[in-house]
Amino acid sequence: MNRWEGLDEFVAVAECGQFSAAAERLGLSTSQVSRQVARLEERLQSRLFYRSTRRVALTEAGQTFLQHCQRLQDAREEALRAVSDLGAEPKGLLRMTCAVAYGERFIVPLVNQFMAQHPQLRLEIELSNRPLDLLHEGLDLAIRLGRLQDSRLVATRLAPRVMYLCAAPDYLQRYGRPHSLSELSRHNCLIGSSDHWNFAEGGREAQVRVQGNWRCNSGEAVLDAALRGFGLCQLPDYYVLEHLRSGALISLLEQHRPPNTAVWAVYPQQRLLSPKVRQLVEYLKQGLAQRPEYS
Known part of the structure; x- marks a missing residue:
């Protein structure tokens, strides 16, 4: 029976x-x-x-x-x-969001490639440095950087994100190289979106409040100022790895590098992802893994 x-x-x-x-x-x-x-x-x-x-x-x-x-x-x-x-064709409207600079540089090109392969899909991307509420805004997907805060969302790790403290050789020749977190107060720090920088100290995360004569909420602008020798910067790997390899920037206080964060795809809790979201997330994960910044 x-x-x-x-x-x-x-x-x-x-x-x-x-x-x-x-x-x-x-x-x-x-x-x-x-x-x-x-x-x-x-x-x-x-x-x-x-x-x-x-x-x-x-x-x-x-x-x-x-x-x-x-x-x-x-x-x-x-x-x-x-x-x-499993074999369903992504179709219909997909609404997503991402931070402006990261979205323009990494996410939108990959999404456009995905769109070219799936003509039945319609897309709305809102690039914003303000973390939008997916449930309130009716968004299917968000790309978030760093550490996640919203427990109502499910997250898939897309790529690593390592933070580097660095400076141009010219700056270090003029002002010296910091050897401890306490010495940061003696240096001109190029401040981006926050004047609290994250580090690791004694096996724990530590925040250090920094100060300087320059501030801009753009990673590319912070990078340009650092390359010109204006001061120290703390930026994610995808901004600085190329310049660290060429010697244009020098990595500092590596023993205090903060624990690795990540690039995340986040979406509202639901038992089964729609084909359009599931396949795009996998496409982004594979696409980011092939970029030289993450190799």
Whole structure:
């Protein structure tokens, strides 16, 4: 005997409150539904419904059993959708957001390549340095940098993100090289979006408030000022690795480099991602891994 027999009929009766309404929902006869539920009760050795001439009501055992059956139905439908979605073509509207500079440099080119491969997809990208609320704004996806704060979101790691403290050789020749976090107060620090820089000290994260005569909320602008020898900067790897390799910048206080953060794809909690979001996230992950900044 199939141990699953009667579960769909039981749930339909519980949700509809009548055998006839459940039969209509399932496209079966009332007698078929009644027979399946009776067989289910017999197998369970437990009464699931109190029956009257007009309506039925769940027993205590029925209420407990219903919760489990509904979860089983959800899991079954999710499994079926997961398989059918494997080859599904991304289509419809996808709304996403990303920080401006990172989006322009890395994400939008990859998204455009993805769009070229999937002409049924429509896209809206909002580049903003303000972290938008995905649920409130109705967004399907966000690309976030650093550490995540919103526990309502599910995250997939797309790429590493290592922070470097560095300066141009010219600056270091004139002002010396810092050998400890306490020495940062003696240096001109090029401040980006925050005057609190993150480091590692004694196995823990530490924040140091820095100061200087230059500030701009653009990573590219901070990089340009650092290359000109204006002061120290703390920037992610994708800004500075090329210049560290060429010697145009020198990495400093490497023993205090903050724990690696990351580039994340985040999306609202849901049991199954739509094909458009799932396939784009995987495409971004593969595309970023091929960039020289992450090699």
